[in-house]
Amino acid sequence: MNEATSISLLGRATDPADSDSWDRLAELYAPLMQRWLRQYDVQPADADDLIQEVLAVLMQELPQFDHNQQTGAFRNWLRKILVNRLRNLWRSRKYEPQARGTSSLLDQLHQLEDDKSEVSRIWNADHDQHVLSQLMEAVRSRFQDKTWEAFRRQMFDGQRADAVAAELNMPISSVYVARSRVLSTLRREAEGLVDSIG
Structure with missing residues (x-):
């Protein structure tokens, strides 16, 4: 087995010379973010722009990302980047999300920022299920x-x-x-x- 296959996808994606692994990471996460943004009344074109912004931040900052071996460090970091970009979009458009059900979208966004909230727990479970499913598809052919x-x-x-x-x-x-x-x-x-x- 060569050395490249012994390093995680996340580890390989931090190498600027490994564009294939970066592309795989982007393809892995874009659908997950797209699904989550739909819950926040984000129009498809805006969602595409937000995802590109999140991926640009990841590409720029991933080589310095310190996983620190904390449970969920990467998914929490990704979630916070997504929340910040969404909040910036709403601010730039002076958009106040409408209430849906018993809590406003803004309240849900605040909950998504809180690592211990139910919304964050749902994000974590959805993230892990999505990533595992996609990685299983990717390794199946091996x-x-x-x-x-x-x-x-x-x-x-x-x-x-x-x-x-x-x-x-x-x-x-x-x-x-x-x-x-x-x-x-x-x-x-x-x-x-x-x-x-x-």
């Missing part, structure tokens, strides 16, 4: 079908290794190795983005 199926059945279907081995006609040791190899690859890719896998 494995043979049988290896992936053995991993999937154990991790997502909750099947025991001996049952998977019998169904896939694999030695049980190969079933354990399949799970380990895929998990290891996912953990490596997700390091710094998602805090724990499996």
Whole structure:
């Protein structure tokens, strides 16, 4: 395995010479931000502009970003950048978001800033689910079908290794190795983005 694949996507994206990894990181996060901005009455063209602004900040500041091994450090940093850019948009347009339900969008934005709020907890869960789903799609092609199926059945279907081995006609040791190899690859890719896998 070459050295580039042993470093997380986040780590590779900090290298200005690795534009492919930066592009992957941007492609990973743009849909997530797009989905969140829709909740804040942001028009599609404005959302595209905001996402470009957030990505520009990330590109500029990511090499100096200190993950500090705190749970959720990157996703919290990204969330705060997004909140600041959204607030700047509203200020520049002298726009006061309309109330929706029992709290105004501005109140929800304040809650999104608070690391301990329910809105932030929802962001964290949505972030992790989105990132893991996208990373799984990205690494899927690195494995043979049988290896992936053995991993999937154990991790997502909750099947025991001996049952998977019998169904896939694999030695049980190969079933354990399949799970380990895929998990290891996912953990490596997700390091710094998602805090724990499996």
